[in-house]
Amino acid sequence: MMSFYLSLVCLLISFFFFLVFFMVSNRFMMDREKSSPFECGFDPENSARIPFSMRFFLLAVIFLVFDLEIVLLIPFVLYVGVSKSFGCLFTGFCFCMILFIGVLYEWWEGSFNWIY
Template sequence: MNPEFKTIFYSTLLGVGIILLLVSISFALGNSRIGSTRPDSEKSSIYECGFDPFGKIRTPFAIKFVLVGILFMIFDIEVSFLFPWSIVFNQLNLFSFWVVYTFLVILSLGLAYEWLKGGLEWD
């Protein structure tokens, strides 16, 4: 066996061994074996955001929450694309520069559209 593959094999074997050891210890010492297996009323209660829920579950809510979430995801993805690009910026050619520039223009147009539609204003 190749020495490089030996290291990978032994690391994988060690990782699987640790996982199996931790799972077996958790299974042996878990609460399901000690005491009652029936959860009490406090554990079975519905809990969300620190308070008991009220109202019907299918009530409409403001779409602004979704728009702000989508906007956050867009700019989060933008940062995850721009960070590696900025690391190797000196090694890239002119085509790579224009591809990222086009990407930023499209995102800026999306931000301008969101801004003009009032998606950034919180009531």
């Protein structure tokens, strides 16, 4: 029964904060600067069809992919230290080789070059 009351209190507190933040945010919605779009340093008063460098986008995607791979690799390194099995070590080596081949492919394709 106690957990029901605790849940009810948490629900009421969160609803109260929702209402307070909703009322405060409506007051600032009419501000022109806050409601105008701002994308990557472009002036929001110009046309939205301004071309941007596709290399910047490609490098950002490459960064996200390899950043995700590193996040997957860190727990694996900790597991290899605990388990010390050959199969786990071989799997980690194959994973690192796939990453290395991906970096070489991106380098060969020229995705890391900013100057043509």
